[in-house]
Amino acid sequence: MTRPPLNRRLAEFGTTIFAEMSALALSTGSVNLGQGFPDTDGPEAVAEAAVRAIRDGRGNQYPPGPGVPELRTAVADHQRERYGLVYDPDTEVLVTAGATEAIAAALLALVEPGDEVIALEPYYDSYAACVAMAGGTRVPVTLRPDGDRFVLDLDELRAAVTDRTRLILLNTPHNPTGTVLTRDELAAVAALAVERDLLVVTDEVYEHLVFDGEHIPIATFPGMRERTVTISSAGKTFSFTGWKIGWVTATPELTTAVRSAKQYLTFVSGGPFQYAVAEALRLPDTYFTALRDDLRAKRDLLSDGLAQAGFRVFRPQGTYFVTTDIRPLGEHDGIGFCRALPGRCGVVAIPHAVFYDHREQGAPFVRFAFCKRTEVLQDAVKRLGTL
């Protein structure tokens, strides 16, 4: 008998839709609105800061395990100035290899085999794999369309909590739906976490990409600072997704726990980039406003184009993804639709179904990324118009 190559915990995670769709984009010459990375780089001054750090010999050898002090201080200042959250840069901030490593390390550190982890479905694909690697059981709570946004059913969330629930894995602004959880929704999640003594791991990588409403970290709610691991990263905010600089803010106990797992994953990474991101976090407000305004215009360009092409459009409040419902086009199967779309009109998108345990719930939804140059989006809209 041959032994299967991938262990049972990971067997369901063999391939990703992104690889398949990016290959399709290449072979068909399609506009790739699948994967969420910008097609222009971030600020020149930040790139120069990385070059300078390399030339000056800062971070070229292993940086300190928790991250370079300049970046930890910049992260702490960012949390205090933007949200009034006070963290000690020495004991309550940890630099990671992107948010991805922070998520993995947090789950590996905090979840015991058999523990249940509640995640909002549809969920970012690494959540399911990381819960599985930790030996946990994922318990999805489905966000459902209601008017022009996907909403969290708080009764369903409450009902999902059991004696085995260890933590809630939150994501706001939410990929792929573009939902930004409101103050009331967050207050309800926080109250439940306190009542049932749950940890919350919150992925806030799109914190600066909010077009309507505001981003509120759940750690700001009563009783939450001591039970929340907040995760963010530089990739989306500064358009340097390849640098993979992320961070965790949490109490000393939680930070130490996450660091215990993180030190055996990468130990450290991206030394010179850490110095550059420390400078990026201190960019003036005009930078963050311009980023948001630019992406808001792109959101509207693509959303309007998709609506004209016949899709039902959920104009996102945040993130750089727009979710659509393909049923008005007479289609029901997003996976088949996305496989055929490059051939039909030369555009690549991602089917929501791959982000669901309840695949049937996600079947009619398709996600398009708009973190692309305006002319690329205009080209995509023209192509979609031929559908």
Ligand SMILES: Cc1ncc(COP(=O)(O)O)c(C=O)c1O
């Ligand atoms: C919700 C969410 N979390 C985390 C990440 C990954 O962040 P990073 O590139 O910093 O690892 C992404 C990237 O697409 C994301 O959408």
